[in-house]
Amino acid sequence: MFTIGDFASLGRVSVRMLRHYDALGLLEPARVDPFSGYRFYSAEQLSRLNRIIALKELGFTLQQVGAILDEKVDVVELRGMLRMRRAQLEHQVSTDTARLAAVNARLRLIEIEGHMNTQDVVLKSLPAMRLATLSAVAASYASSDIGPTIQPLYKQLLERVTEAGVMPTGSPVAYYTPANDDGAVTVVAGFTVSAQASPEQRFDIAELPAVPRAAALIHHGSLENADETYQALAKWIEDNGYRADGAGYAREVYLDTPMDDISKWVTEMQIVLLPDSDA
Structure with a gap:
């Protein structure tokens, strides 16, 4: 079972x-x-x-959504409704692009229900890490909000650590604070470093503690589809009797990020588990 805060984070919605x-x-x-x-x-x-989110994005009121769900609309019908909405969005102005991405993401999640690949999830410990970091606030956990927030941070951070003469010692890492009731989330971009904090530097130093137990799954391709991987992790965690640690909700380790082809990106998604889980 998940607390309301953890479930909101996994479902990319606000507690409110x-x-x-x-x-x-x-x-x-x-x-x-x-x-x-x-x-x-x-x-x-x-x-x-x-x-609920998919039907809301189609323009239905919450009262209508309830009526549709009570009639048990099947995946085929829902897929058709989503595709019709997608066609409409493609003809709208560029400001609707984020909404289109949200509909596509929910469509993918619905289509893979019952077929989520949890076989490759691994249970592992995470070492303590010292990170040079920059942070910013995203409107929500949705990939359409996270991506535009975190991407500029890495460019700025690389410039600043280079300026300070600090060399990254490992893969880039990102992590997030739990969403508040309005859904906003602090996004932290980091490079592993060995340097100590210095008053002259234009970035922060974060010390991530060692984690005895985390569930991890490799995500291939664009992070626009990251929700699929996180929900597969959620299913594995519950199926195996573990509980997520809301305070250290998620970490992402970017193992391979060719700038010319995001479809070839390789990212390890990690969800920290409570040490007193019984599995």
Whole structure:
């Protein structure tokens, strides 16, 4: 089971939105603690969340979304509706590109439901890391918001570490703080370094602690499709009885990033697990 904060992060929505869906009866928690009132969700509920977001992007009101879901619209019908909306978006102005990407991402998630590849997930420890970092705030965890936020950070960071005479010692790393109720998230771009902090440098030094246990999965290709990999990780975590650590939600290690072809990128997605998980 996932806390409302962890589930919101995995589903790329805000905590406030999940509470709103609960109030409307669209997506109720799998369990509510009778003493604390804390809400808990299961990985299985990502399926319903994907449909709610997809139908919302089609322009349906939340009341209409509820009616459609209660009639159990199947994947074939939903795919047809999404493709029709995609055709409409392709004729709109460039400012709608982000919405189109969101629809495509949710469509992919719906199409692979029941076929997520979790066989390649590995359980591993993560070493402590010293990173030279820059950070910025993205509007949400959605790939369409994360990508434009993090990409300029790496260019700026490389310029600044070079200016300071600091040499990266390993692969670039990114990590994120949990989303607040409005869905905003702090994106941190980093290079592994051995240097100590210096008042003259124009970047921060972050010390990531060693992690005894994390679930990791290799993602191939553009990070626009990263949601698929993260939701596969979520399914594996729940299927194997682990729990995600919300404080260290996700790390990404960019193993290979040819600038001329993002389809050949290789990224390891890592979700930190609570040490007291029982699996």
